[in-house]
Amino acid sequence: MSTPVSIRPRGNPLSLGRLAQDIAREARAAQSEGIVADPLMPVGDSDAAERGVGRALVGPVGSLGTVLLSGPTAGGGPADLELHLARWGALAVDTATILDVLDSSEIDGRGGGGFPLRRKVDAARAAGHPLVIVNASESEPASRKDATLCTLRPHLVLDGAALVAKALGTSDVVVHMHRGSGMAGPLRAAIEQRKAAGFAAADSLSPDQSHTVVDPAWRLSEGPDRYVSGESSAVASSVEGGEARPYFTTSPLAVHGPSGRPTVVSNVETLAHLAVAVRLGGDVWRAFGSDDAPGTRLVTLTGAVAEPGLVVEASGPVTLGDLLQAGGLDHPPAAVLVGGFGGTWVDGADAWSTPFSRPGLSDVGAGPGCGMVGVLPPGACGLAETARIVAYLAGESAGQCGSCVSGLPRLAAALGDLARGRMRRRGVRKTASIADEIFGSGACGHPDAVVRLVRSALDVFAGDVEAHLDGGPCAGAELAPVFMVPGPRRIDSSGGGWK
Amino acid sequence: MSATIRIDPTRCRGHAICAVFFSSGIELDQWGYGKIIDVELQDERALKRARRAANACPNGALVVEEALA
Structure with a gap:
């Protein structure tokens, strides 16, 4: 695991170490300008909430900081390809390095499952003709981090998918989302920008040893907006023309998907982290988190917080209390709902000092899940x-x-x-x-x-x-509900509605 | 011998025939759906019963898998 990661960027204006240094320098500059007293700056337009997209807090490293969401954002809108390349440089990496970075970074799945991306890639590499599915189906009603990421940083998501496709030697990538989620627009626009810039070379693969990363043949796919339809087997089934319902199987999707092909389904945040880790180096990416929680993590704050739906990027050894403070709290609430509606309640006093890491949360019976942190105020039931x-x-x-x-x-x-x-x-x-x-x-x-x-x-x-x-x-x-739960659905008597 | 029995819960409709044919390996939950007691089949007898149960299921909900020797 300690294989040194070497990236030899060809035609890449940013050398690897420099980017990490740049991010660190921004943090110092922000400090010296006195911004550190209130380091978190909201990004995103005021109509964002109506479109189901959260605003994001962007601040210097080491606070509730920022790697994925760092850098300039044009008018609060998505980072276009020009801004993206100016900040991160073009992808130039061979397959061995991608695998090394997956190893050294230990990037885990951010959709809720927490499964290591490296293991999915390994399983799919072993067999022929794999399919990559970018899972943008953000099913948790209170979570906004996937929509926020796809809206503000679509190119990081697509870069990550291109890297997984290269590691698998495939050009088949499907970006899947809930119908009406509002993510199709920014993702489609980003894909068009890449095609116009000559990223896509249809029917061509870049050889393992080459540092060229060719864009895969992107397909966009939409499925029903149901809670369980974001689950990976439901997503894979929907993409293959079946119903967007989970199905039973005795072998992992990465070995044997619904069509028989090895199918890697990965959450959009997971892929964006890979895009960053490949450029920074796996170890450097890891170091933006803590020993127990590698890298940064997007978190949606909801419930009794100053701005429900606000997305923050946690870096460093962050506690649940730190996150709650970003939500405007100055003392422990009654309780915290961690990981989503399908998550776990944690007593407020216990939560405050609990590290927001897998082992830390596990000690209080919880897990990071989709990164939702919801506040139950005193007096609520x-x-x-x-x-x-x-x-x-x-x-x-x-x-x-x-x-x-x-x-x-x-x-x-x-x-x-x-x-x-x-x-x-x-x-x-x-x-x-x-x-x-x-x-x-x-x-x-x-x-x-x-x-x-x-x-x-x-x-x-x-x-x-x-x-x-x-x-x-x-x-x-x-009292009125703290957590806003979607209303009951009209049941389709034919048993349909799953396509 | 290495063999397993699993139940596809999306297919099980609670006919309960499996629990008759393989009573030592399958029990019923409080709503009548099949529950596997031990995924690993211990011996040839268990494997034989598991196969009979799988063949008898009207919904094909039981999956018996034998490792290739």
């Missing part, structure tokens, strides 16, 4: 919030696996009863046993995520559970 979220997630089941179909509505009903103060102690035990029965039984991780959410709620809000059993719903249960 965590059980009522959980009940609404579980009802939403139960309705988002693909309706395929028995325990998901049978179990999730029961869990949702139980949480509803508990929140309304209509449950007795026996009911709480029964709820826990339904959760146990569901866990591990589905074809995808959806039911397990709901179970984890419910278990963490019963644990973190144990005091509230007692209060609801004894005295009915609390005052907080009557």
Whole structure:
């Protein structure tokens, strides 16, 4: 793993070490100009929220800083190809170096699964004719980081995909997103810019040893805007013309996708990190994070924060408290929902000092998931919030696996009863046993995520559970929701709606 | 011997025939869907029963895989 990464950029105006130095120099300059007192500058236009795109905080390195989102942003809009190349230089790297960087950086999947990208690439390299799918299906209703990244930095995402395609020796890349997500526009525009600049050389592959990175033959694909449709097997199925529902398989997608081809499905943030790591060097990229959390990580702040939907890029040894401070908090909230609606509740006081890293979060039973961090304020009812979220997630089941179909509505009903103060102690035990029965039984991780959410709620809000059993719903249960859950869907009686 | 049995939960409709043919390896959850007790099949007897259960499933929901020797 300690193979030195050597990149010999050919025709690249930036030498490798210099870019890292430039980013560091920007940080120092910002400090000397006194910007450090308030290092975070919002980027993105005011209509962004209406288009489902978050604004992003951009600041110097070492704070809630910035690598992916660093650099100039033209008028708050997407970095066009000219700006992108001026900052990062053209890609010039051979396949061995790409693999070395995947190794030394240990880039993990940022869609929620956290699976190492290197392992997917290795599995797909072993067989013939692989397909690369850029997963821009941002399913978590409160997450904005993928939309923000694709809007502000589409070329980093596409660079990352081109690198994976080169490492796999394929020119087949599909960029897949939810229909109506607003990401197609900026991504399509970016692809057009690259074609106009002569990046694309259809039907040509760059040999492994060459430092040329040829753009693959991009295809854009859209699927239904359903929660489970962002899951990798559902994405692969949708791209191959099937239904956007997860499916059961005994072999990984990277070995055997829905069409039989090795299929690497990777989240857009994961790919953007690869584009940066290849230029900085895997070790340098790693060092922007901490020992436990390599590189930087995009985080969407939501719930009771100053600006719900704000995207920040965490770098260095960041704690959940640091992230909450970026959201305008100066002391611990009641609780924090970490990792998405299909995430985990963490007690607010515990959360404040918890490192935002996989091991740190694991110590409090959580994981980074899609990078969503949601704040439950004092006085709000965590059980009522959980009940609404579980009802939403139960309705988002693909309706395929028995325990998901049978179990999730029961869990949702139980949480509803508990929140309304209509449950007795026996009911709480029964709820826990339904959760146990569901866990591990589905074809995808959806039911397990709901179970984890419910278990963490019963644990973190144990005091509230007692209060609801004894005295009915609390005052907080009557308040307006903190977490905005999409409304119920019109059920298509034909069972369709998955294409 | 190295063989495994898995259930495709997207196909299982709770007919429960598998739990009759391979009662030592498959149980039913509280809604009647099949649950594999141990993915690894321990011996030839278990493999034989697992195959019978798989063949009997009207939905083809059971997957029995044997490693190539």
